[in-house]
Amino acid sequence: MTELPSYRARIEPDWIDYNGHLRDAYYCVVMSYAVDEVMDHLGLDAAYRSQSGCTLYTVELHMRYWHEIKRTDELSVATSILDADRKRIHAACEFLCPRIEGSAASAELMLLHVHQGDAPQVVPFPQEVALRLESLKLSPQALAQRGPGSRQIELKRR
Amino acid sequence: MTELPSYRARIEPDWIDYNGHLRDAYYCVVMSYAVDEVMDHLGLDAAYRSQSGCTLYTVELHMRYWHEIKRTDELSVATSILDADRKRIHAACEFLCPRIEGSAASAELMLLHVHQGDAPQVVPFPQEVALRLESLKLSPQALAQRGPGSRQIELKRR
Numbered sequence: 545m546t547e548l549p550s551y552r553a554r555i556e557p558d559w560i561d562y563n564g565h566l567r568d569a570y571y572c573v574v575m576s577y578a579v580d581e582v583m584d585h586l587g588l589d590a591a592y593r594s595q596s597g598c599t600l601y602t603v604e605l606h607m608r609y610w611h612e613i614k615r616t617d618e619l620s621v622a623t624s625i626l627d628a629d630r631k632r633i634h635a636a637c638e639f640l641c642p643r644i645e646g647s648a649a650s651a652e653l654m655l656l657h658v659h660q661g662d663a664p665q666v667v668p669f670p671q672e673v674a675l676r677l678e679s680l681k682l683s684p685q686a687l688a689q690r691g692p693g694s695r696q697i698e699l700k701r702r
Numbered sequence: 703m704t705e706l707p708s709y710r711a712r713i714e715p716d717w718i719d720y721n722g723h724l725r726d727a728y729y730c731v732v733m734s735y736a737v738d739e740v741m742d743h744l745g746l747d748a749a750y751r752s753q754s755g756c757t758l759y760t761v762e763l764h765m766r767y768w769h770e771i772k773r774t775d776e777l778s779v780a781t782s783i784l785d786a787d788r789k790r791i792h793a794a795c796e797f798l799c800p801r802i803e804g805s806a807a808s809a810e811l812m813l814l815h816v817h818q819g820d821a822p823q824v825v826p827f828p829q830e831v832a833l834r835l836e837s838l839k840l841s842p843q844a845l846a847q848r849g850p851g852s853r854q855i856e857l858k859r860r
Contacts, residue, residue, distance in 0.1 A: 561734075562748065562751065562757070563757050563759070563818065564818075567731075567734055568730070568734055568760035568763065569727065569728075569730035569731040569733065569734035570727075570731070572726070572727035572730035572731075572763075572765075573725075573727040573728070573730075573731065575727065576719075576725055576726055576727035590720065593720065599720070599721050601721070601767070601770075602726035602767055603766070603767050604764075604765065604766050604767065604855050605726065605730075605763075605764070605765045605767075606762075606763070606764045606765075606852065606855055607730075607762065607763045607764075608761070608762050609759070609760055609761050609762065609763075612759075612822075627856070627857045628857070629857055629859065632857055634855060634856065634857050652855045653855070654855050654857075660721065660722075664770075693854070693855070694764065694852075694853070694854050694855040695852070695853070695854050696851070696852050696853050696854070697762050697764055697792060697810045697811070697812050697851070697852040698785070698792065699785045699786070699787055699790055699792050699812075701787065
């Protein structure tokens with residue numbers, strides 16, 4: 545298992561809401577740019593996209609917020625590949641701040657490899673990308689040691 | 703069951719990404735502002751927040767993307783209260799465009815009522831808000847008719 549480089553976010557002043565912390569949705573904005581960097585690393589960069597007509601579409605996203613992030617925090621996002629098949633990537637992101645022990649937030653994503661055009665169609669990854677994904681997949685041990693992930697959201701009565 | 707007013711979004715040009723559609727994270731931004739309007743409707747508005755020191759924190763969010771949203775789409779968000787207890791709200795959002803049949807995206811959120819300060823603490827809603835939430839909760843019939851919601855994200859082998 546090799547590792548993806550971690551993404552360093554810049555927190556914009558107008559991402560802070562009336563609660564004095566990073567607005568919930570801007571965790572998702574940060575993650576979206578982190579995934580763009582992962583795409584570059586996988587070989588799904590702008591050159592690939594324009595030459596092939598293919599890209600990634602997000603079909604599902606689950607975010608769990610553990611800690612408030614403040615304007616002055618240094619924020620980075622570490623992405624892991626939990627699983628992948630011929631056309632899909634199941635990824636996880638951990639939001640890290642030096643001030644905070646553990647993750648500030650944890651997320652999971654499902655991404656599809658899509659050929660755009662009049663009727664977008666899910667298509668297989670090129671072989672190099674598939675091999676890169678295979679080499680990046682978390683080991684069963686690492687998967688077993690992960691913290692809480694996506695789940696059905698519900699009010700459990702206390 | 704009464705209904706919450708639906709939120710009308712304005713899609714900003716820089717929310718459109720290199721794929722030519724609304725970037726995944728901006729569905730979350732739109733939803734975040736829709737929830738702000740819901741807070742106003744519930745009586746958790748700016749005046750309440752400054753007077754009480756209380757607000758809502760998002761602790762969990764699950765988004766499912768069904769359709770691409772384009773720059774020219776009219777977009778609105780309809781929020782429902784799936785469940786609520788003394789301190790928590792489980793809400794659902796449907797993203798609607800006249801161009802698209804059904805939802806463009808569906809989301810679920812878990813929100814906590816928090817008293818801010820040096821050590822933020824989860825506290826009960828004021829009685830008026832609790833009563834309003836109770837009157838807004840979806841009926842068991844409406845709950846049963848809902849489409850797919852939050853769940854564990856995983857690659858099911860085909």
